[in-house]
Amino acid sequence: MSLAIETANLTRRFGTVTAVAGLNLSVRTGEIFGFLGPNGAGKTTTIRMLCGLLLPSEGTARVAGLDVRRDAEAIKRCVGYMPQRFSLYGDLTAEENLDFFAGVYRLSGQERRRRASETLARVGLADRRRELTEHLSGGLKQRLALACALVHSPSILFLDEPTAGADPPSRQRIWDLLYEAAAEGRTILVTTHYVEEAERCQTIGFMHRGRFIGLGSPEQCKAEMGEALLEVDALPVMQAAAVARRLDGVTGVSIYGHTLRVFAKTTTHLRHHLQEALVAQGVAVKSIRAVAPTLEDVFMSLTRGAQDDNGRG
Amino acid sequence: MLAVVGHVARKETRQILRDRRSLLLILVMPILLTFLFGKALETGELRQIPSVILNQDGSPESNVIVTAFSTYDEVQLQGEVATLQEAQDLLAQGKIKAAIVIPQGFMRQIETGEEAQLQLLLDGTDNNSAPIVEGVARRVIQRYNTERAIKGLWARGVRPDRGRRLIQPVFVHREIRYNPGLQYLSYVMPGVIGLTLQLLTVMLMAVTIPRERERGTLDQLMATPITRTELILGKLLPYFGISLLNVATILFVADRWFNVPVLERLPLLLALCALFVLSSLATGLLISTVSRSQFQAVQIAVFYILPVFMLSGAYAPIEAIPDYIRPISSLFPLMYFSRAVRAVTLRGAGLPLVWKDLVILGGFVLILLYWAVLSFRKRVA
Known part of the structure; x- marks a missing residue:
């Protein structure tokens, strides 16, 4: 299958800070690729380089077969971009915004008007098209921004946190639109820090400090998590967590309501040791069982691993 | 290209028309300023x-x-x-x-x-x-x-x-040609017109790109295949339209209340005003492309306009400025505008006498616009 996006050693520095550190990325045509990672991981910087808004400091990147250094303007013609911050004209109506961007993308006359009204209808804004954009709610603004990124039928979509701050129904609405776009053969690169949104992607890249610390389909990521996981149901939960953290071989502990998720290099013997230690401290243990990791577990595990690496380095 | 310029121009026009308060200011200010400047300088001759x-x-x-x-x-x-x-x-x-x-x-x-x-x-x-x-x-x-x-x-x-x-064997007989009343007002009105136009156009234009940068809309725009020339020309056009409207009202005020003979040489005066306004808008655009914020744009605009006020010969003859400073004066389009408009309104000069200034102003327009296009960066290095 052909590659829509391909980077090699893509690097961007701002002064002494390295925002993106030698990223190697391959996105297949037609897939939904999710960038997952904490704030400041380099997701936005990567997208801005791929859209031709920012020059790489080092490395190469090809988008739709075009070089980001040489053919930035040609790339812009075939990609759509939705920035993290709402960036449409608040003092224009929804329709005027779409019409303007369609025009700037060089759609002419009838084609422009047809695409503008089609795209508006598609994101469900047809009946709000005469309203000033600044008066629309957050969710509607996001849909309008998506419409602007889609109006010229781009083959690749770059979406920087398209659902940030949206309520669940709005988020669902946007993801429906993304699936629809993907079904039309468009490649989608989307950043998020909602783990459950990452589950919706075909491929996930976990970014941390400018590089990938994990890459693959959600299933692969879970299967390949380098740590074992125990779910502990015990009372009092805070005390249980303190005990677990002190135990040899335990790399991390997360608390979820009444249960603990305990990460370890291996679970052989650990289950037994944990049980003993908890009981010795007077903690009432209801159950301890090995469980399959969720993406969130994978994310936590990978982030912790990367931080340890950095600590050692 | 022209189509995209048109889209940008239409978008800007909509935004200008929707900002009612600014629009009112843009339209009323020049009349007010011309009137006030003119009245303040009218009593330039000392009596009593x-x-x-x-x-x-x-x-x-x-x-x-x-x-x-x-x-x-x-x-x-x-x-x-x-x-x-x-x-x-x-x-x-x-x-x-x-x-x-x-x-x-x-x-x-x-x-x-x-x-x-x-x-x-x-x-x-x-x-x-x-x-x-x-x-x-x-x-x-x-x-x-x-x-x-x-x-x-x-x-x-x-x-x-x-x-x-x-x-007393000898007497002096004098005959004053052009401005026989030796009125300072007649001398200074062309400068007043120029200053008002300059102030307004530079300020208006200088903030347009930083405003988009601050609102984040520039980011979205830069992700499109719009060219720098399209953006610059598209932004220039609507403001040129407004400025022409201002030229009309200012000339009317000058003609009606300050005895500037506008109608006698209307086409020539309009041509001078149009070229001067374009050069001034281009200056504003240049400031706009290098400013990171609206605040910075206004700052740069003020730093540009103050020397223009003092050095361009709008208020006092350029000959009163020392030789070694005059090369700086010659960098300001206002100097050529004041000079030419003065020639037209005071001496009744026609095209044969002011074509050089027209050409120089036109040159300023081209150079400044080109410079503005070049200094605008679509991509952050």
Whole structure:
């Protein structure tokens, strides 16, 4: 299958800070690729380089077969971009915004008007098209921004946190639109820090400090998590967590309501040791069982691993 | 390309029209400024300089001098004072600008053939008034001397008409071409028009790109295949339209209330204004492309406009500026505009006399626009 996006050693520095550190990325045509990672991981910087808004400091990147250094303007013609911050004209109506961007993308006359009204209808804004954009709610603004990124039928979509701050129904609405776009053969690169949104992607890249610390389909990521996981149901939960953290071989502990998720290099013997230690401290243990990791577990595990690496380095 | 320029222009126009408050300001300000600047400078000619007389002599001859002063419009005699101290106090308090002192013994000195003096006490802080009072005093004394000499000659048998020619064989005859009233206002109005247009256009244009940068909309725009030229021209057009509207109202005000003969050379004046406004908008765009924020844009605009005010010859003749500063003046389009409009409105000059300035202004437009396009970066390096 052909590659829509391909980077090699893509690097961007701002002064002494390295925002993106030698990223190697391959996105297949037609897939939904999710960038997952904490704030400041380099997701936005990567997208801005791929859209031709920012020059790489080092490395190469090809988008739709075009070089980001040489053919930035040609790339812009075939990609759509939705920035993290709402960036449409608040003092224009929804329709005027779409019409303007369609025009700037060089759609002419009838084609422009047809695409503008089609795209508006598609994101469900047809009946709000005469309203000033600044008066629309957050969710509607996001849909309008998506419409602007889609109006010229781009083959690749770059979406920087398209659902940030949206309520669940709005988020669902946007993801429906993304699936629809993907079904039309468009490649989608989307950043998020909602783990459950990452589950919706075909491929996930976990970014941390400018590089990938994990890459693959959600299933692969879970299967390949380098740590074992125990779910502990015990009372009092805070005390249980303190005990677990002190135990040899335990790399991390997360608390979820009444249960603990305990990460370890291996679970052989650990289950037994944990049980003993908890009981010795007077903690009432209801159950301890090995469980399959969720993406969130994978994310936590990978982030912790990367931080340890950095600590050692 | 033209289509995209049109889209940008239409978008800008919509935004301008929707911002009612700014629009009102844009349309009313130039009229107000022209009117205020013009009115403030209209009284540029000094009349009625407050002065007092200190007549220490109190003789018939000194009374002749006092009467002579009162016939001049330039000085306004506020009465007589009794002592020098009194005159000095009034001068110190700023209540008068000049004291005319006729010392004791004035008449006696004249009669005995000694040198008699008329003394002036002047306030040098007002360097406009002092020379005017001095000029009046010279004229008063010259006339007095002449009359006295004629009388003296007559006593020796020379008839007055012959005596006058003996004493004053040469006269100056003057004929003032162009601006016969020597009015400062007529001289300065072209500068006022230019300054108003400059101030408005540069300020308006300078903030447009930083405004988009601050609102984040530039980011979205930069992700599209729009070219720099399309963006620059698209932003320029609507503001050019507004500026032409301003040109019309300003010229109307100048014609109606400040006696600038606009209608006589309307096409030429419009051409000058249009080119000047374009050069000014291009300057604003250039500022716009290099500014990170609206605040910074306004800052740069002010730093540009202040030297323009002082150095472009809008208020005072460019020849009054030292040679080594004049090269800077020649960098400002306003200098050529003021010069050309002055030639047109004061001397009735036509195309043959001002085509050079038209060409220079046109050159400014092209260079500044090109520069603005080049200095605009679509991508952050």
